[in-house]
Each structure stands twice: as structure tokens, then as C-alpha cells.
Amino acid sequence: MTTLTDLIRTFEQRWPLAQAESWDAPGLVTGKTTQTVARVLLTVDVTAEVVQTAIDGGFNLLLAHHPYLMRGVSTVSEETAKGSVLANAIRGELAIYAAHTNADIVVNGVSDVLAKALGLVSPEPLVPGAIGGEGAGRIGLLADTTSLGEFAMQVARVLPASASGVRVAGNYEQPINRVALCGGAGDSYLSNAVAAGADVYLTSDLRHHVVQDVREQAMLNGGTPAIIDVSHWAAEWLWLEQAASELRRIHSNVVFEVCDLRTDPWDFVVTQ
Secondary structure (H helix, E strand, O other): OOEHHHHHHHHHHHOOHHHOOOOOOOEEEEOOOOOEOOEEEEEOOOOHHHHHHHHHOOOOEEEEOOOOOOOOOOOOOOOOHHHHHHHHHHHOOOEEEEOOHHHHOOOOOHHHHHHHHOOEEEEEOOEEOOOOOOEEOEEEEEEEEEEHHHHHHHHHHHOOOOOOOEEEEOOOOOEEEEEEEEEEEOHHHHHHHHHOOOOEEEEEOOOHHHHHHHHHHHOOOOOOOEEEEEOHHHHHHHHHHHHHHHHHHHOOOOEEEEOOOOOOOOOOOOOO
16 A cells, blocks of 8 residues: 555655745645555646546546646635646545656656757756756767757757747758757756757747747857747656656556656647
8 A cells, every 4th residue: 555655755756846946835735645546647737627537537646747726826616727726636536746846857847858859869957966966957979960940940859849840940941950858948058048059059948039039149150950849738748757657666556657648838830
């Protein structure tokens, strides 16, 4: 019999809470630590649909990447979305735990998994942390130089489909070998990618002026780095199976499954 306490101990060994960013809110969202856990569903986001899917599937724990109560909440009234979802989880005896920035930075964490999936050879942290091999983002070389267009298509093949697809700023034919990336929202590391001499920087949630300024400066520096913007959900979803695989080896009597619901908020685009 495995309790939630047993699993939390493993989570916090693998993704220490102390290594999370100061603004972050990982950890246990709801649930009783003494409850027995036999089935765990892994997801990027906590949504009403994900919670109901977990309850219907007989799961005892929802292991999410994004903390559900990241910002201040003044009410959990069931007239609000947050309150309704939490009430449903509690009634369904579904615990919720989040591993966020503390899971981004580790070896085989979010950015590391993304880097390896895209073929980077021996990727290293873009911004090294206090522990060797850990840190924000990743940077590394591809096995062979390719064009920006071909690399962007490789990104599209590796990531799960999303309405927003893969947006690219740069010349289709420009050569790409040195790749920097950050799974999730990584605009704060753009300057690190530039300083590291990356040919391209891949991340999510990039804004108009941020990209424009970097590309204007890039025009004075031979066109690098090019910029690739992908779905936040898609970039982080790849990590779930890696996490599930690690947890299966440690807790062989617990079922760990990856949620296949697309929680990207965008439903469709109209191209012009």
C-alpha cells in the first residue's frame, strides 16, 4: 500500500521544493497525506475536464506541472471556476500535487526532455544553477547543421499538435546548429540565448515587442538568433511521460498514466 506521503517524499527528492523559483507555488494543493494512492494521472494543467477525467478513471492523485493556486485566491465559492474545480476534486477524493519550476531545471526535467527530443547532443543548462547539470533552459548542438525551416518542421513533428502551431522569426534557409530553449514561458532568458551565441532560441508565450527587439538586434549580428515560439502546453507535455516512467520504476505498485487531453487554451486559428 502506497500513501500520498510516500509519493510526496519521492516527488520532493526528485523535484525539491527548495529549488523552485521564489514566486512559484509547487506542492500539495489538496488531499490528505495519509490517503492510499493506487492510480496517478499526470497533466500539464489542472482544468475542470482534467479533474473530471481523473475522477471518472478512478485516479487518486493528479500530478500537475502547473500549480492550480499560483496567485492569490480570495474565495473558493463554487460559483467561481477555481472553487468549482477544487470542490469537485475534494468530493471525488482526488488529491492534487504540482511540480513546476522545481521540475523545469533538473536533469530529465521539462527543458532537458524537450532538448533531447529535438536532438540536442549533451544539452547543458542555459542558465546554470547551484547544482551541476541543473539550471534554467538548455543549450546544445545538433548532430548536423540544418536550416531554420527544417528545424522548425522537426519541432512541429516532435511536439503534440496545437492550434497555434510553430511560429518562426528568421530566414527559412539560415543555418542552425547551436540551439537554446526553455520549456514554457522563457522570454526572461532571451538575453542568455543571445549571449551564448545560439543560432535559434525556442520557447513559448513570446510578445510582439520582445521578439521584434531581439530580431532587430539580430539583423546587426548576422541574423542570429532566430526565434521559435511554440505552444506552452505542448512544450511541457513531453516531460509527463519521462516523469511517469521514473515514478513507475520507484513505485511499481502504483499506476502512472499521462493525460492525453489537450489543455492548450487555443482552439483554432484563421490564417491570412
